[in-house]
Amino acid sequence: MMMTRRSFILSAIASSLLASSLTGCSQSNSVKTLTPVEIDTHTTCDLDGMLLADYAGPKAQIFYTGNDTPTFFCDTVELFHTLLAPEQVKAIAAVYVQDMGKADWEQPRNNWFDAKTGFYVLGSKRHGSMGPxxxxxxxxxDAKKFAAEWGGKLLRYAEIKADMVDLSGGALHDTRM
Structure with missing residues (x-):
């Protein structure tokens, strides 16, 4: 059976489309690993522009789906306020916070972990960039040891609710503003 030029071209286009659709499927099914990005002296909070390195306490970052760079937060209260806001509609690929069992409270660096797996202490006497x-x-x-020393209630990620994260007190506690 002899193939006409038109049949050959249509066959080539169909093969090309099939190959690209199969490649596209395999690429979309692969999971890209997002690793936390370390802060430096120029890293700013995406909500208020504060320099993260200038403030004590745990920091946080969110990778929104489709973005290779994270949105940074100078405090975990800001993170949870953003995550629990009813208007939050962006798809989230990853959320990281700092492990304060390993990081220096006054100048936390490194020690990032998946926020959803963590343990949290709410209501301690220790302050971060936004106050409590x-x-x-x-x-x-580590969370229990911290709570025993500094007070507060131990919670898991899913137990933190919107009414627990109040941003109104931050400016009252920041003597650098």
Whole structure:
């Protein structure tokens, strides 16, 4: 059977479309690993422009779906306020917070972990950049030790509710503003 030029071209186009659709499927099914980005002296909070390195307490970052760079927060209260806001409609690929069981409270660096797996202490005497903060820990034993020393209530990620994250007090506690 002899193939006409038109049949050959249509066959080539169909093969090309099939190959590209199969490649597209395999690419869309692959999961891209998003790793936390370390802060530096120029990293700013996406909500208020504060320099993260200038403030004590746990920091946070969100990778929104489709973005390779995170949105930074100078405090976990800001993070949870954003996550729990009813108008939050952006799809989230990853959320990271700092493990305050390992990081220096006054100048936290590194020690990022998946926020959804963490343990949190709400209502302690320790303050972050926005005043009262939610201390984040990768290990429950570290969170319990912190709560015993500084006070507060131990919570899991899913137990933190919108009425627990109040941003109104931040400016009252910031002597640098």
């Amino acid at each position: 903060t939610i201390a984040s820990f990768a290990q429950e034993t």
